[in-house]
Amino acid sequence: MPEKFQNKYRIPSARLQNWDYGANGAYFITICTKEMKHFFGEIGNEKMNLNAVGALAEEYWVEIIKHFPYVELGNFQIMPNHMHGILIINKSGEFVETQLIESLQPHQEIGGFAGENNPMLSENISRIIRWYKGRCTFEMRKINESFEWHSRFHDHIIRNSDSFERIQNYIEENPSKWEDDKFFKK
Known part of the structure; x- marks a missing residue:
């Protein structure tokens, strides 16, 4: 029987156990809308035609690098009911300086049930996706109040240049290739 958290059943994590998702590397990310609803536009003539909500999904994906300076973007594509993108984590250079500056700040108690394990305190994929989904949701609901993401996201650690390509x-x-896509739904 699955384990419970706060009296609710938990689905086991699909993340690779013992992998640091804040480690330098390339990650293939897929984020779906709830119930695979077409919120972002439609495919026509083998091209994605973004609507206003889809344009926001694209805008905030590009904006990731402004909020997370250790991230580079690979290819990405907004589809009718999901998006794919490659996030490349590269924590060299200014990251060391940022750590030093932060270490000089006065110590504050960390609240919440997760304490120091709060994912929003880590520089990792989960934090990036949580920011992206939250920012998108806030703005997209101004256009379509029923907008929702699927609660999770898919990730794949890209291990070599052939896989990356x-x-x-x-x-x-x-x-x-939309009609052959595993996320295809009319």
């Missing part, structure tokens, strides 16, 4: 191509070609 294959995934980059998959993302780029996704609109032209």
Whole structure:
């Protein structure tokens, strides 16, 4: 029987156990809308035609690098009911300086049930996606108040250059192969 948290059943994590999702590397991310609803626009002539909500999904994905300076973006694609993107974590250079400055700040108690394990205190994929989904949701609901993301996201650690190239191509070609996509739903 699955374990419970706060008296609710928990679904086991799909994340790779013992992997630091804040480690330098490339990550293939897929985020779906709730119930695979078409919130972002439609495919026509093998091209994604973004609506206003889809344009926000694209805008805030590009904005990730402004909020997380240790992140670079690979290819990304907004689809009718999901989005794919590659996030590249590279924590060299200014990151060390940021840590030093933060260490000079007065110590504050960390609240909440998670304490120091709060994912919003870590520089990792979960924090980036949580920011992205939250920012998008806030703005998208001004246009479509029923907008919702699926509660989770898919990730894949890209381990070599062949895999990176294959995934980059998959993302780029996704609109032209929409009807064969595993996320396809009319």
